[in-house]
Structures are given as C-alpha cells and as structure tokens.
Amino acid sequence: MKIRLATVWLGGCAGCHMSFLDLDEFLIDLADAVDLVYSPVVDVKDYPENVDLCLIEGAVCNEDNLEILHKIRARTKVLVSFGDCAVTGNVPAMRNPLGLANVENVLQCAYMDHAQNNPSVPKADGIVPQLLANVRPVHELVRVEYFLPGCPPPAARIKSLVAQLLAGTTPKQEGEQLKFG
Secondary structure: OOEEEEEEEOEOOOHHHHHHHOOOOHHHHHHHHEEEEEOOOOOOOOOOOOEEEEEEEOEEEEHHHHHHHHHHHHHEEEEEEEOHHHHHOOHHHHHHHHOHHHHHHHHHHHHHHOOOOOOOOHHHHOOOOOEEEEEEOHHHOOOOOEEEOOOOOOHHHHHHHHHHHHOOOOOOEEOOOOEEO
C-alpha cells in the first residue's frame, strides 16, 4: 500500500515547494511510493482524512492558515515543519513587532500604499483572511514530529528525510548542518 503524502503551503514564498520539485529523478521514485493526496500542485479542495505524511511549508499568518493547520494535524500521522517559515516564522514574522494594533497598517501598506492599479483592501470582499495578531511557526500551535530547516531546505536534505520516513526508519537529525542519515 502506498504512503498517503500531502504538502501544504501556508504563509511564505513557496521556495520550499520549489526545492521539493528539485528532487529531480527522486520524484519518479516518489511517484511509485506515494499517493499525493493534497498539494498546491494537485487540484484537491479539502484536506483529506488518513494522511500518512505531510510536509507543511510556511508560517501561520491568518485565520485560514490556523483553521487548515488544525485540520491537518487532526488528519495526519506524521507532520514535518518544512522550511524556515514553518520552523521559526522567518520573513512572514517580521510584522510581529508591529502588534495587533498595526494589522490594519500592514494591509494598508500592502494593498493601498503600494498598489499600482485599483488600490483597495480586498478583505472587505472576504478575499483576504483575517490576519492573526502575530505570525507563528507551526510547532507553537500543533505537535510536529520533524523539523526540516532551511530557506529553502536543499533538495538533498528533503530527499534524505522523505526517503528515511518512507523506509519506516527514524530520521537522524544531527550536526551543525542537520544532516540526515
């Protein structure tokens, strides 16, 4: 039976998924070993039940991120915090010193002050979810089994971790470079 794999993109740049795609030939091996049940590259609208492994990229920035994160945790056996945004908050968390009182200023800056066409804050239309007062790394909100740091994590490190998990072994995360295996 194939492993049910999901990848998720929360608040971040998608660089971790780009690094994942840099797995090159290993993607072919992976396709034989897993069913990709949820991902930005798969047209599935709702996070499924009974996911064996999920790589979750990005920080938790808004109410939608928080809602899907709790669904992911409830429906996933092994959760990997995938990349520095998921592990530490990284660049998305740079707005944290502004505090809740300045969330509106963040939206004003992004959607009004720097807009070239049709400046307006789209949250009034429900397009932009309610921002959280502080951006949070994944492990501050749910249990995470493994951390895969890097901005983005190199493809070789992703391959090593995923291969060990697929083989049913406990990945060794050690050393300054967090080398696996």
